[in-house]
Amino acid sequence: MGVLSCMKYLMFVFNVLVFAGGTCLVSVGLWVALDPAGFQDIVATKAVLSAGAYLLLAVGMALALLGFLGCCGALRRSRPLLLAFFILVSLVFLTQLVGAVLFLVHWKQVQPERFLSELRRSYRGDEGAEVFSTAWNTLMVTFSCCGVLGPEDFGNGSRFQELHPGTPWPRACCARAGLLQAGELRGWEQCRERSPGYIHEQGCFSSFGRTLQNYISIPGTCSLAVLGIEIFAMFFAFCLYYNFD
Numbered sequence: 231m232g233v234l235s236c237m238k239y240l241m242f243v244f245n246v247l248v249f250a251g252g253t254c255l256v257s258v259g260l261w262v263a264l265d266p267a268g269f270q271d272i273v274a275t276k277a278v279l280s281a282g283a284y285l286l287l288a289v290g291m292a293l294a295l296l297g298f299l300g301c302c303g304a305l306r307r308s309r310p311l312l313l314a315f316f317i318l319v320s321l322v323f324l325t326q327l328v329g330a331v332l333f334l335v336h337w338k339q340v341q342p343e344r345f346l347s348e349l350r351r352s353y354r355g356d357e358g359a360e361v362f363s364t365a366w367n368t369l370m371v372t373f374s375c376c377g378v379l380g381p382e383d384f385g386n387g388s389r390f391q392e393l394h395p396g397t398p399w400p401r402a403c404c405a406r407a408g409l410l411q412a413g414e415l416r417g418w419e420q421c422r423e424r425s426p427g428y429i430h431e432q433g434c435f436s437s438f439g440r441t442l443q444n445y446i447s448i449p450g451t452c453s454l455a456v457l458g459i460e461i462f463a464m465f466f467a468f469c470l471y472y473n474f475d
Contacts, residue, residue, distance in 0.1 A: 234473050241304040241466045244459075249297025255290030259283050296322075300467070307474045316467040323460045330453060342435040346378040350388040356400045367402040375434035376403035381424070383433070398422060403430050 263283035296318055303311030354363045370376055376399060377383030384390045384399045391397075404421035405428050407414050415421065420428035 234470070237466050237469055238304050241463075241470060242301055244463065244466075245297040245300030245304065247297075249294050249301060252290045252293030252295070252297055255286050256294060257290075259286030259290055262286065292322075300463070303467070304470060307470075309471055309474055312467050312471040312474070316464055316471065319460055319464050319467070323457065323464065326453070326457060326460075342378050342433070345435065346383060349378055349383055350390075353384075353388070353390050353400075355390055355394055355397075356402055367400070369434055369438075370400075370402040370430070371406070373434055373437045374405070374430050375432050375437035376430045377433055378435050379433040380431060381429065398424075399429075404428060405430060 260283075296315065299311050299315040299318070302308060303315050349366065352362050353366055354360065356367060358364065358367075381399045381403055384403075390400065394400075401415060401418065401421070404418065405416045407416050417425075417428050
């Protein structure tokens with residue numbers, strides 16, 4: 231009984247933290263969705279802000295639901311709630327595991343030509359209001375890169391050249407004096423002339439790949455920690471389920 235009681239309260243404390251974290255994410259998501267003005271200096275594209283806000287809301291509500299089921303199931307000694315908690319955590323665990331395996335198997339097989347053809351066909355420029363263009367603008371500014379392989383991606387035959395004849399590449403490819411979208415261009419004319427230090431010569435495919443390789447240990451460690459926590463949560467829920475009347 232002592233071990234069971236300890237597991238019960240550990241389960242409760244763990245799920246209180248999960249519920250609190252989910253509530254915080256929901257609060258931030260609502261803040262971003264209802265009052266995005268304060269975030270415009272960091273990400274100047276409304277589509278990206280909106281997508282991020284709804285993602286935070288979805289993740290936050292899912293975590294809050296899991297925390298609620300775990301807390302109530304442990305305190306009220308409710309087998310149905312514990313069973314629902316166990317099933318939901320198991321689904322999340324399996325989804326993450328399958329996603330991780332697919333990523334490790336296929337990420338080296340991704341070829342830049344697939345992204346290049348889509349970029350040349352669909353990218354509309356700095357003022358493009360659709361999600362595709364705003365996402366690419368944010369990516370190029372954030373990772374200090376230009377196009378998929380380099381500035382030449384926006385040359386003849388691209389949708390960008392059709393809409394902006396005479397402009398070699400978008401302003402998102404130019405170096406900025408400040409942080410991310412809030413920074414001013416160092417010099418548009420120098421950027422147009424491809425002066426060193428005023429344009430990002432590197433393509434986003436190699437830039438993003440290098441960043442991923444440099445920091446893969448961080449998301450990898452976090453993912454392993456999350457998977458470990460989920461395993462313990464499922465184990466505790468399983469034990470309590472079979473020991474409660």
